[in-house]
Amino acid sequence: MARINTSTWRVRKRQCATCPFREDANGRPLDPELRGRVEARVLTEASQICHHPVLHGKKEFELCRGARNFQLMFFHRIGFLDAPTDEAWEEKRKKPPE
Secondary structure: OOOOOOOOOOEOOOOOOOOOOOEOOOOOEOOHHHHHHHHHHHHHOOOOEEOHHHHOOOOOOEEOHHHHHHHHHHHHHOOOOOOOOHHHHHHHHHOOOO
16 A cells, blocks of 8 residues: 655644544543544554545545544653644654654
């Protein structure tokens, strides 16, 4: 499978209506199995591309806000990011490897 460089793609501002990271009123995932698969993938393989724009006939691609928030929290908790923010992600992305 060909790899796509998504490093310059926008991340959605908010989770879309069908985001696998949405939760019910009690804070439980709506689809725990799907969410678990996406969580594993965004920590080991690549960022999640949001399908919402394509479903609505838009040509541009965006990255999933729910998945990015999960990545931000995880990478901050293990000390890789200084803060769980998009700004910290960008700063780390632009920093040369040590």
